Structures are given as structure tokens and as C-alpha cells.
Amino acid sequence: xxESTMKRVMFYSPGDIRVEEAPIPEPGPGEVVIKNKVxxxxxxxxxxxxxxxxxxxxxxxxxxxSGIVYAVGSGVENFHVGERVVAHxxxxxxxxxxxxxxxxxxxEHLIQNQFENGAYAEYQLIPAPIVAMNMFRLPDSMSYKxxxxxxxxxxxxxxxxxxxxxxxxYVVVNGCGPIGLGFVRMSYLRGAHVIACDMSASxxxxxxxxxAFDTVKVDEVPDNIAAVKSLTPDGRGVDVAxxxxxxxxxxxxxxxxxxxxxFVLLFGGLKKGSEVKLDANLMHYAQLTVKxxxxxxxxxxxxxxxxxxxxxxxxxxxxQNEYPIEDTEKAILEHASGAVIKNAIVYPG
Numbered sequence: 238x239x240e241s242t243m244k245r246v247m248f249y250s251p252g253d254i255r256v257e258e259a260p261i262p263e264p265g266p267g268e269v270v271i272k273n274k275v276x277x278x279x280x281x282x283x284x285x286x287x288x289x290x291x292x293x294x295x296x297x298x299x300x301x302x303s304g305i306v307y308a309v310g311s312g313v314e315n316f317h318v319g320e321r322v323v324a325h326x327x328x329x330x331x332x333x334x335x336x337x338x339x340x341x342x343x344x345e346h347l348i349q350n351q352f353e354n355g356a357y358a359e360y361q362l363i364p365a366p367i368v369a370m371n372m373f374r375l376p377d378s379m380s381y382k383x384x385x386x387x388x389x390x391x392x393x394x395x396x397x398x399x400x401x402x403x404x405x406x407y408v409v410v411n412g413c414g415p416i417g418l419g420f421v422r423m424s425y426l427r428g429a430h431v432i433a434c435d436m437s438a439s440x441x442x443x444x445x446x447x448x449a450f451d452t453v454k455v456d457e458v459p460d461n462i463a464a465v466k467s468l469t470p471d472g473r474g475v476d477v478a479x480x481x482x483x484x485x486x487x488x489x490x491x492x493x494x495x496x497x498x499x500f501v502l503l504f505g506g507l508k509k510g511s512e513v514k515l516d517a518n519l520m521h522y523a524q525l526t527v528k529x530x531x532x533x534x535x536x537x538x539x540x541x542x543x544x545x546x547x548x549x550x551x552x553x554x555x556x557q558n559e560y561p562i563e564d565t566e567k568a569i570l571e572h573a574s575g576a577v578i579k580n581a582i583v584y585p586g
Contacts, residue, residue, distance in 0.1 A: 245358035264310035267365030275381040276582040277301040278572040297355020300326035303384035323384035324363045325371035341534040382552045391541040393419025395533035404428030407475040412482035413440035422447040437575040497523040
């Protein structure tokens with residue numbers, strides 16, 4: 238491999254990803270090229286590996302990385318070569334109908350900036366809108382692994398901000414993957430009695446370390462809805478039920494865990510074409526509020542970066558093993574197995 242080329246991972250079809258050699262990207266106006274130090278595995282990467290994504294293959298993927306500024310394009314004044322940085326994986330356009338209304342996660346152009354340049358690569362081109370809005374310089378105290386948690390934790394921070402959690406409320410988090418654990422942490426910090434549900438003992442242990450008061454190992458109880466309700470006063474149900482699995486049956490179960498006049502947040506994305514059953518009687522007479530939330534916004538990306546600086550999301554709980562880029566498939570499969578919360582691809586030099 239020459240000094241002008243790099244290694245990157247490309248997706249060709251479900252179960253078929255390849256480490257290839259490619260030219261190091263060159264930044265255009267407003268763009269930055271980062272020499273990645275760490276890329277973290279993610280549930281979306283697992284889904285992409287197993288069933289593909291919205292783009293026509295081959296394409297690069299991965300979207301949780303941090304590193305060092307390698308090159309800057311014309312017009313970039315806030316970042317300089319050699320600085321330690323992290324870039325979020327998206328940015329809204331700021332001028333479409335939804336951005337003007339303040340619904341930036343619905344931006345008509347948001348997806349154009351997502352996944353455009355895969356983070357499973359030694360070098361990564363950061364589009365100008367992200368550089369301008371959602372890129373940050375790391376303090377000396379922040380590690381690359383800690384910084385790379387920015388995107389998933391920003392989703393948890395944004396999702397939690399959409400929940401009417403009051404001090405002393407009972408909150409259940411269904412699914413203790415990385416984003417679910419972020420929900421556990423944020424709900425705890427807002428003063429909630431958190432109940433964490435998952436099938437993995439290690440993930441439930443992580444939830445306890447992040448503030449969960451009770452845990453339910455759903456494959457060991459005959460009825461996870463009843464199990465959750467039994468942990469609430471008088472068995473009435475939780476004040477807020479959060480879904481973070483992306484499983485249709487869990488979407489349905491979450492609605493039955495909430496108390497009358499409770500709130501249900503549906504965050505885990507489902508496969509296109511998926512449908513869930515809605516208990517109309519429950520919705521009407523129990524007066525539930527059910528809300529879907531997607532991704533995050535710059536306001537909460539910035540808030541999350543501040544929380545990362547404060548050590549709110551300890552990297553040792555979220556990130557377990559290290560792999561070279563050649564073993565990216567192994568890292569993703571271990572993530573998929575539930576044996577770890579996340580793995581890190583670490584780059585030399």
C-alpha cells in the first residue's frame with residue numbers, strides 16, 4: 238500500500254464485507270479528512286451486515302469514529318491539521334421546511350450526509366455541513382474511544398429529552414444495547430427509578446452500573462410485561478416505557494407496560510414494511526401517549542459532547558475489545574452475539 242492509499246471496509250451484500258485498498262480522499266471546500274484512530278461497532282452496522290442498507294452496494298459503512306485532522310479544504314478555519322477531533326455522522330441542511338420548524342431530525346437532506354463516507358477506514362472524508370455544525374475538538378482528557386461514543390449517545394440524549402420524565406418516575410428501558418444503555422443512564426440522571434430489560438446478563442450488569450435500579454432478564458420470566466409492572470407501585474405500570482430494540486413484539490409490549498396516562502417512546506428502528514398491532518381500547522381508555530423518535534439534532538449532539546467531557550458515559554462500560562481493520566467482520570459478529578456492548582477497530586500510527 239502506497240502513502241496515497243488506505244484500507245477501508247466495503248459492503249457488497251449481506252454477509253459479504255471486504256477490506257480493500259483505496260485512495261486517501263482529498264477534501265473539497267469546507268470539508269475535512271480525518272485520519273481515524275478508532276471506529277466503534279454499532280447495531281446499525283450489524284443490521285447492515287445482515288440485511289444491507291438503503292444504498293446500492295458496494296458502499297462503505299460505519300459511522301462512529303474519531304481521530305486526527307489529516308487535511309482541510311478551502312474555507313475551513315475552525316480546524317487545523319494535527320488536531321484531535323470527532324465528527325458526528327450527520328447534519329441538517331438548516332433551510333428545508335422541517336429545519337425551519339425546528340424538526341431537524343426530519344431534515345429532507347439529512348440522509349445525504351449520513352454514511353456518505355464509511356467510518357471503517359483509515360481515513361474518512363467529513364462533508365462540509367458536518368464540519369460546520371457537528372464536529373468537535375477533543376480536550377486532552379478525552380480518549381478516542383470516549384469521543385467515538387458521540388453519535389449513539391446523542392441519540393439517547395435526544396430520545397430522553399422527548400420523554401416527560403419527572404424525578405421519582407418509574408421508567409422501563411427495553412433493550413440494553415448501546416443506545417438502550419444510554420437511555421438507562423440519562424433516565425437515571427433525571428431522577429427516575431429505572432427498570433432495564435434484556436436477554437443478556439452482561440448487558441443487564443452494564444445497565445446496573447449505569448444506574449438501573451431493577452433488571453428483568455426477559456428470557457427467564459413467563460411474562461415480561463407482568464414482570465415489569467410488578468416492580469411498580471401497586472403494579473400500575475411505568476410512567477415512561479422506552480423501546481430500544483427495533484423488534485415489533487417489543488414495540489407492542491412497551492405499550493402494555495405503561496400506566497394509564499403514561500408515555501411510550503418508540504426509538505428502535507424496524508425493518509421497512511414492518512407492522513405492529515395497536516390495542517385501540519388500551520390507547521383510548523388508558524389515554525396513552527405514544528411517540529416515535531428518530532436520530533438526533535445538533536442541539537443534542539452538542540449537549541452530548543459536553544456530557545462526554547464530564548465522563549457521563551464511561552468508555553469501559555460501552556467498549557470492550559480491540560481489533561485491527563482486517564478483523565472488522567469478527568468485531569461486528571461479536572457485537573451481534575451480545576457478548577459485548579461495542580468493539581473498537583483501532584488503527585496504527
